[in-house]
Amino acid sequence: MSKTYKELIKDREALDKDIANALVTEKPAAIASVLETIKAFNLTAEECGFKLPAPKKKASKATDKPDGRSAPKQAKYRNPKNPNETWTGLGATSKRPIWVREHLEAGGKLEDLLIQK
CATH class of the missing domain: 4.10.220 (Light-harvesting Protein)
Incomplete structure (x- = not known):
């Protein structure tokens, strides 16, 4: 059954x-x-x-990264007292490095800190 x-x-x-x-x-x-x-x-x-997954192509410093982030920017300004300190010039005025702010407060100009190419 x-x-x-x-x-x-x-x-x-x-x-x-x-x-x-x-x-x-x-x-x-x-x-x-x-x-x-x-x-x-x-x-x-x-x-x-x-x-x-397909390997990601390696980005050069001059191009954007494969994951969409921007590549590091070139330094535009250099601290005359310490050449190892540089700044890209990007960011708000309040985000300037201390050495830039001190230079400007002492009467210097931003152009004085430009890296010569």
Whole structure:
């Protein structure tokens, strides 16, 4: 005699639970087995059939970066007292480096700090 619809649905629900439990129980061993095989044969992701993202092109300092950010700007001003300190000239007036503000407060001009090209 065949089972009724309700009995079959009940059996399916029990099977779904058993399948989920088996997956949780067996998955770690499956992963370990795959990793062991990869190491044994020194396989790469491509050899295993995984698609890798296209490599990003390297940006030069003069161009924008591949991720959309702007490349670093060239320094426009140099501290005459410490040549290692430079400034691009970008940003609000209040964001000027201290050495620029001190130079201007002492009566100097911004043009005095320009880097000669």
